[in-house]
Amino acid sequence: MSDQNTSPRTEWPLWEIFIRGQHGMSHRHVGSLHAPDAEMAIKNARDVYTRRNEGVSIWVVEAEKITASSPSDKGPMYEPSQSKVYRHPTFFDIPDDVGAM
Amino acid sequence: MYAQMVKSENTDNGPELDAFQVRIDAGEKIEPKDWMPAGYRKTLIRQISQHAHSEIVGQLPEGNWITRAPTLERKAILLAKVQDEAGHGLYLYCAAETLGVSRDELTEMLLDGRMKYSSIFNYPTLTWADIGAIGWLVDGAAIMNQVPLQRTSYGPYARAMVRICKEESFHQRQGYDIMMKMAQGSDAQKRMAQDALNRYWYPSLMMFGPSDKESVHSAQSMKWRIKINSNDELRQKFVDQTVPQAEYLGLTVPDDNLRLNPETGHYEFSEPDWSEFFEVLNGNGPCNKERLEARNKAWDDGQWVRDGMMAHARKKAARAAASQVAAE
Numbered sequence A: 001m002s003d004q005n006t007s008p009r010t011e012w013p014l015w016e017i018f019i020r021g022q023h024g025m026s027h028r029h030v031g032s033l034h035a036p037d038a039e040m041a042i043k044n045a046r047d048v049y050t051r052r053n054e055g056v057s058i059w060v061v062e063a064e065k066i067t068a069s070s071p072s073d074k075g076p077m078y079e080p081s082q083s084k085v086y087r088h089p090t091f092f093d094i095p096d097d098v099g100a101m
Numbered sequence B: 001m002y003a004q005m006v007k008s009e010n011t012d013n014g015p016e017l018d019a020f021q022v023r024i025d026a027g028e029k030i031e032p033k034d035w036m037p038a039g040y041r042k043t044l045i046r047q048i049s050q051h052a053h054s055e056i057v058g059q060l061p062e063g064n065w066i067t068r069a070p071t072l073e074r075k076a077i078l079l080a081k082v083q084d085e086a087g088h089g090l091y092l093y094c095a096a097e098t099l100g101v102s103r104d105e106l107t108e109m110l111l112d113g114r115m116k117y118s119s120i121f122n123y124p125t126l127t128w129a130d131i132g133a134i135g136w137l138v139d140g141a142a143i144m145n146q147v148p149l150q151r152t153s154y155g156p157y158a159r160a161m162v163r164i165c166k167e168e169s170f171h172q173r174q175g176y177d178i179m180m181k182m183a184q185g186s187d188a189q190k191r192m193a194q195d196a197l198n199r200y201w202y203p204s205l206m207m208f209g210p211s212d213k214e215s216v217h218s219a220q221s222m223k224w225r226i227k228i229n230s231n232d233e234l235r236q237k238f239v240d241q242t243v244p245q246a247e248y249l250g251l252t253v254p255d256d257n258l259r260l261n262p263e264t265g266h267y268e269f270s271e272p273d274w275s276e277f278f279e280v281l282n283g284n285g286p287c288n289k290e291r292l293e294a295r296n297k298a299w300d301d302g303q304w305v306r307d308g309m310m311a312h313a314r315k316k317a318a319r320a321a322a323s324q325v326a327a328e
């Protein structure tokens, strides 16, 4: 036990796991796990996240390679889409006589 | 529960704290990079890790019967159930890690006794009927606690709970299925089933933890929505649900004071022996030593595998990088 504390840490890196649930759907983040490399991450993901037919395809990405937006940007980052209501089709009144549009 | 008597940290205050509470009260989920009070973070790390450790240590009492299951089918089922529990531990460790602790740190704190796991897993599995009783009662009690936690305020924790709850009902049903078989079997099998219920009834009630009516920790945790129901509420719900299931099996709940109160519609029942609970929690249960030794042995024996695989991965990566340079 004592030599463990002095040896350098060898914790396996963390991987984020994305799974395509069914054909035709996009991959969705399902969780994360530790693995020494990408190949093992896929094998582990199969055991941890697809024990009940949850997927037909797996992506793994090393967690530290992901760049994320910061939560404090929330307001300024997304505000412009709030003020441009004309981007939504419901902004325009089209007479019923015109038919489906 | 799987996380028993989790102390909540009292916390900093200020405008950020007020805004944080507003978000919780509005039912918003808190995500890893959001601002959160230090106490919220600390309490969650403690609670989620204790829950994760319980899933992992909880494999041991059941693992005891994998090689001795009565049929090949029962063996396959139990193996799948125990594998699920390993998965539950992993989902939860990952949720805890989003709060800024490392997996190895958490593991070490379990192994040297700084962190706890549920008291229930310190009881032995003496007969096959115990495997039935664990699925029925222990997973049943866990479900009571985990279902509301799907709505907890911390996003990664809530999502882990959703996955776990999807898998738990298989666990409880396989346990009850074992109990039905035993209860309808020979006299010896019936006695075994009754004996398992006798030994697991009170430890199952203890899983919810002592009454927390006056607990400040519970009040703070409920305010943060990392605890949804009181311990007594969940225990009552468990008893109300379980007693008719025992009757269906033709088994007797080992409690002379058990009776249905026709006015409230709830069962009245005896409290478990709380001094026993504290003894077990403090390391003096029947199997505490054995459980921790088994986990320590698995961790130590696995060291060369973890190191070897990491060394292999590094070597492969270095080789790939070198051949790319050569190609350029």
Ligand SMILES: [Fe+2]
Pocket: B055, B084, B085, B088, B164
């Ligand atoms: Fe579980």
Ligand SMILES: [Fe+2]
Pocket: B085, B139, B142, B168, B171
């Ligand atoms: Fe379970």
